[in-house]
Amino acid sequence: MKKPILLLLVLGAVCAYQPSHAQLLKKIKDKVNKTVNSSTTTTTTDSNTTDAGTATDASGKPVNKGGGGLKNTPPPDVNQQMTDAEQAHAAANYSDARYSIQQALIGVEIQLGRELLKSLPDPVLGLPKDTTQDKVMSTQWGWNNMTIQRVYTDKKDKQLTVTIGNNALYSGLVNVYFNNAYMVQADDKDQNMKQTKVKGNKAIIQYDDSKGYTLMVPLGQSSLIVWECINFADETEVMNTANAFDIEGIKKMLGEQ
């Protein structure tokens, strides 16, 4: 009598177990689906603030997801431009001659810029250069039309940006500072800007919690080297970094005294 009851009980338990097993399986399946879906939706929503899957911004305009970019045009052929300038001048075509000389100037500046970039140290105090951010920019105004930029980074949070040449952003500040004796900034605890020297050249160093250190050395009559140091430990590290550069060599390449 006991045995069949026991058997019945076991059978009942097994049967009862089946649906809950299925339920359990369903629960697991649902959870898996949820995690998989949420991970895919985060990748599509992290670049815009709209719902997952939509590709328009707030005004209904489609959001650009990519493209071929722009092809780098080769710098002007200096020799060709100089010949063109001479021919245009001989033909009294002065406007064209002027244009050709401007193109030749741009060509020379870009070459100068590239040579300067090659001459810069690598690495700098352990920071390797990031050649993808190398820039040579040429404007049309002023004595020295060229600005070059080189970035050194450890790909984490430490970065050094060196800008050499005509620097509109900082040259005003530097001129005011060096030409006006009254402008000395000092709080009662720390100065956020002070004068210093880099390899015998007068310089200004600035510190800001949001920007890090900025060290500026005026070169000759119209150029500037600016080191922008993000997440550098202290002033000494910044000065050591600047000392790693051949400032006299750079001055010579730019034609400054």
Add this chain to the structure above:
Amino acid sequence: MKKIIIAIFFISFACSVFAQGDFKTQMATAKTSYAAGKLEEAHFALQQAMQELDIIIGKEVLKLLPQKLDSLTVNTKDDHVTANAGFIGATIHRSYGAMGKASVEIINNSPLIGTLNTFLNSALLGGMMRDENTKVVKVQGYKARLEKQGENENGKFNYSLQIPFNSALMTVTVNGTTENEILAMANTIPLQNIAKLIQ
């Protein structure tokens, strides 16, 4: 007498050749420096050549300017073309009438052009900046800014008309005149031909 004339002829020929020669010398220096890899010297020589060219262009523009503005005759001795500091183009100057009466000045490649063009093209800025002393006018199809700049000793007004081109600025200043007079004078200047040369 003949000998003097021939001598003057040769001297003036030499002078003009010298001026042209400067451009050719600079270009030759630029070419040799570039070939020798002396980029900074090539750069400087090219800038000098450009400056020479600006002066040549300036002299050609002077030839295009009228000999008379209304009844005011040109002061040829006051004509000059100066290269601007920093290798930014040249300034061409001509005056008419008695000293300080009227002048035409063209600054080639002036960085102020940008500001003036914004002023002329921005309806908002133009509207805000307009007062009873300035207004935007058109001269031979070119937008220009006419400004009343006080009075002369006879109680007549002094006017300045600024006409920006792509990268140059022409300023016509006439003292002791009226709006219509200065605009009429400006209309005798061949703006289109000058624009072709200086741009």
